Amino acid sequence: MTTRHSKDLAGKKAVVTGGTIGMGQAxxxxxxxRGAEVIYTGRSENRLAEAQAALDTPLAHPIRSDATDMAAIDALGDQVADILGSIDYLFVNQGVAEFQTLEEVTEDSWDRIFDVNAKGSFFTVQRLAPLVSEGGSIVFTTVSNDQIFPGLSAYSGAKEAVAAFAKVLAAELLPRDIRVNSIAPGFILTPTMGVAELTEEQRSEFIEQGNASTPMGRGGTVEEVAAAALYLAVEATFTTGLELPVDGGFGQGIGH
Structure with missing residues (x-):
């Protein structure tokens, strides 16, 4: 991508929430x-430091922020305004999943998953949308939800909520010429696989199930997700209100 695009985004500014690992870091x-200046967020100081070392560029600015904390979201808006001023692209990527069956879900676990995935995403956009330049774009991370495994009811519900209000916001932000789209990843190979407190054994089992369920026969890479996210943000200038599956055919009814 670097060779093909060179530094075509030099002078552009972006925010990526949940940017310390996996898809967000990609x-x-x-x-x-591509030359853009980026603020990215995470909740863990250690992960922010590790990400900054891995990224190894002065164009990336780490900010500790908790998407479940309204005061932190407000402070993030102030920091983005101070450091970047306006922004061209906003990637709302934070998320957490927990495998829990119907009997295992508690009110606390339900609230935790909805607070990060749905509430946090919505109010992050509410706070940062005034900083998005006319002609800019917002990209949410949802999930390929057409076929799912048991135990992800809260997570799937929260991500469906994100997909729904992404479409509403696409309509609301049309007068400012701001496009709003979503990427819907399937099985993507990340350190956590998007699931909190996954053991190595569970991760291996999850990958095996994912490979078997994906028509292309493998998990996707974080770079493939990033390429789709940047396509929607940068190149797809006549596209808004779209949820783009990045799932190897997982939710597309393709025989495997």
Whole structure:
């Protein structure tokens, strides 16, 4: 991507929430490789430091922020305004999943998953949308939800909520010429596989199930997700209100 695009995003500015690992970090890297200046967030100081070392570029600015904390979201808006001023692209990527069956879900676990995935995403956009320049774009991360495994009811519900209000916001932000789209990843190979407190054994089992369920027969890479996210943000200038599956055919009814 760096060779093909060179530094075509030099002068552009972006925010990536949940940008310390996996898909989020890949989006940050893809942006900075193309010359954009990026603020990215995470809740863990250690992960922020590790990400900054891995990214190894002055174009990336780590900010500790908790998407479940309204005061932190407000402070993030102030920091983005101070450091970047306006922004061209906003990638709302934070998320957490927990495998829990119907009997295992508690009110606390339900609230935790909805607070990060749905509430946090919505109010992050509410706070940062005024900073998005006319002609800019917002990209949410949802999930390929057409076929799912048992135990992800809260997570799937929260991500469906994100997909729904992404479409509404696409309509609401049309007068400012801001496009709003979503990427819907399937099985993507990340350190956590998007699931909290996954053991190595569970991760291996999850990958095996994912490979078997994906028509292309493998998990996707974080770079493939980042490429799709940047396509929607940068190249797809006549596209809004779209949820783009990045799932190897997982939710597309393709025989496997």
């Amino acid at each position: 989006v940050v890297r893809a942006l900075t490789d």
